[in-house]
Amino acid sequence: MTQKPLAPAALLDKSLRALHFIEDGLLSLLLTSLIALACTQILLRNVWDTGLVWIGPLLRYLVLWVGLLGALCATRTREHIAIDALGRLLSPPWRSCADVLTLAFSAGVCGTIAHHAARMVAFDRESGATAFGDVPVWILECAIPIAFGGMALRFGLRLVTSAVSAWRTHAAP
Numbered sequence: 001m002t003q004k005p006l007a008p009a010a011l012l013d014k015s016l017r018a019l020h021f022i023e024d025g026l027l028s029l030l031l032t033s034l035i036a037l038a039c040t041q042i043l044l045r046n047v048w049d050t051g052l053v054w055i056g057p058l059l060r061y062l063v064l065w066v067g068l069l070g071a072l073c074a075t076r077t078r079e080h081i082a083i084d085a086l087g088r089l090l091s092p093p094w095r096s097c098a099d100v101l102t103l104a105f106s107a108g109v110c111g112t113i114a115h116h117a118a119r120m121v122a123f124d125r126e127s128g129a130t131a132f133g134d135v136p137v138w139i140l141e142c143a144i145p146i147a148f149g150g151m152a153l154r155f156g157l158r159l160v161t162s163a164v165s166a167w168r169t170h171a172a173p
């Protein structure tokens with residue numbers, strides 16, 4: 001018996017769930033690694049008066065990755081920092097308009113940061129700079145354009161759905 005192909009909406013939903021699973025798994029793995037390496041370094045320094053030279057720089061980059069992936073996950077669940085004091089004072093049509101403008105601004109800022117971060121990563125790749133040992137710095141910096149690009153995409157998609165919803169709700173009959 002052959003399996004029927006998924007409808008586009010079901011395929012998109014399944015793909016998004018897989019992406020969210022990967023994001024959450026990567027975030028958990030990086031946070032666990034961060035804690036384990038920090039504890040290892042503390043133990044090595046306090047018990048045996050030694051340490052591993054590469055752990056310090058790696059921990060700094062892990063903090064970067066954990067922070068940015070956490071921000072990406074926060075935008076997925078709409079738990080990111082938002083200032084909505086004005087939105088509470090506005091009537092529904094104006095609130096929808098303010099929401100669309102805020103999402104457009106957020107998408108634009110995140111997209112701009114992603115663009116310039118990608119340029120920085122490309123520059124560091126060309127320069128051949130290393131973070132520690134033989135690890136290229138550009139690989140560790142990839143978190144910035146990836147996270148901000150993902151946030152720009154999420155804000156942009158939410159912008160489109162909010163604009164369509166506002167148009168349908170508040171358009172004249």
